[in-house]
Amino acid sequence: MMRTIRVQLGAASHDAHVGANILDELGNLARAAGLKPGSCAIVTDATVEKLYAARVEDALRKSGFAPVVISVPPGEASKSLAMLEQLYDRMTAAGLDRNSVVFALGGGVVGDLAGFAAATFLRGVPIVQVPTTVVAQVDSALGGKTAINHRHAKNLIGAFYQPQLIVADVATLATLPDREFREGLAEVIKYGAIMDAPMIGDLERDLDAILARNPALLEQVVARSLMHKAAVVGADEHESGLRKTLNFGHTVGHAIEASAGYGSYFHGEAVAIGMVAAARLSSKYAGFSADEASRLQRLIERAGLPTAMPSGWYSDDFLRALALDKKRTAGAIEFVLLDRIGHSLTRSLSFDDIMSSVS
């Protein structure tokens, strides 16, 4: 079984398929999406390569593709200009042309790096996102944001470039380490918080089975999340309005990631703390009930995610990171709040407002 979500983006419209073990259908799905067989590249990282590259190669070969595997070291450090240059070299050596497909097999790092390489190789070759982490499946694979890091800032260099297809095989989540699995749930909870109140109820009911990685439930949760993201991105591809609501929990989250040193908190963990802070600010500035704030916090806790910074945490670095936020204008930050579970709004808040919510 497989669920398909249509991402409506005019000429860049495409499908996102979600299902268990659909990795083996990747070649067929790519052909059905109109992609040309022949030379192609599978960009992945060393960890995912060991687990799934051979299966993906087989799946592509049986549909007439001739893949080369390009593997990068796992981790955020691979989102660099130096690694990008290596990708270009290997794509050139593999003889890729304008119709050659790049398959991004892995998590957010692989998706961002391979996506940006595809966006810029020969002024753009087709990219298929094959996400293998919860974060990538429910969030980063969809929406066309691609990027690499600059030593001064994360995702400083990038492009909006839509994939031709997304194939999210939830069976690959079985091999995900526990911490990576749980961080992804922060993004899932986020969709419920900002746009789908019944989803929060369902997550409360199903969380134990989800944590046990029940494939049918994973398929349901990933598809529901992607459906929400597709609706938002379809309405606002370049983040000029509605898409900003997806930043719920992310303003504080990004500042935590940056100030704690990238890597000490996983992205989803920082977002979890950020969502709790945003819920508190929502109660103060948007009439969000304290009961609902507690309810959201309990769900986040049950998912095994942090809800506050440790004591002794030094706030000057955090403030500096917040001051560099891309969404800042003249001392204030455009902040996503909730007025009730399932409904968001934005307010301009000062640094002091925000600091009071996290310390």
Next chain:
Amino acid sequence: MMRTIRVQLGAASHDAHVGANILDELGNLARAAGLKPGSCAIVTDATVEKLYAARVEDALRKSGFAPVVISVPPGEASKSLAMLEQLYDRMTAAGLDRNSVVFALGGGVVGDLAGFAAATFLRGVPIVQVPTTVVAQVDSALGGKTAINHRHAKNLIGAFYQPQLIVADVATLATLPDREFREGLAEVIKYGAIMDAPMIGDLERDLDAILARNPALLEQVVARSLMHKAAVVGADEHESGLRKTLNFGHTVGHAIEASAGYGSYFHGEAVAIGMVAAARLSSKYAGFSADEASRLQRLIERAGLPTAMPSGWYSDDFLRALALDKKRTAGAIEFVLLDRIGHSLTRSLSFDDIMSSVS
């Protein structure tokens, strides 16, 4: 006086202004196009910087922009990943944000490099093209093609990214060295050859005054060329069909550039030879009259451009370069021919066909 061409590209539609000494109006024109004043960058090369950067800075400052000048060495070698990285560094150091405008002041190299940097900095910041060479004014500034080179291939890395505005000051052509001026005329003649027969007659009549750089005539010729390019690009932004006709003379031209070593022939010179070869092939395969082929060749000669490779020229390198052409499929090349002056068509030609036309 100033002529304005509207480039129709849906949401990416924008104006191209052509006139003498409109450099001094750059700030006003940018504001009128809706661009936000404040921090911005002028990307240029050392040669153009000396001639025009101060004037452009003044023009921007008096409209509320706060420009930093980022200068690169002149020449094709600046279209590198290393130079791009320096641009990112300097754009970051200048504190540019998502609304900050990049002004590309110079020829094709500056336009391509600054355009690609703008396309990828913070996933895209606004770019204004301010071309100062004939090639850039009549061709490369319009159409959104941006790129840098890879050691294996020219323009291997790039993006389609439309400018917000083009400001072509024909008075800047007065300082252009003679050889650079003449190479630009190859692209001008091309528009006449493929889509505007009366333009060929006008060029025959006005060529001496154009070579003397009469500003009124330059304005006319640049505007007419841009109007043609705008029509083609507006109908086919991503070069899936009609836009390929702009490659008239370029298939052979690119192979000449690559096989002779970049720099031995200027782009326009190689295109001039390529057009004469294409005219010969047109007579053989598309019923183009020998008289019209001679007429086109005479005009190219009068513009001071080469029409054939020197004797003793070694053709194996040329063949190899042609075999790497992006437009190849299975041993044949999609080639733009003329059936009469002012009207083009495409035919699939073999290597042998093409070789016979240039040797």
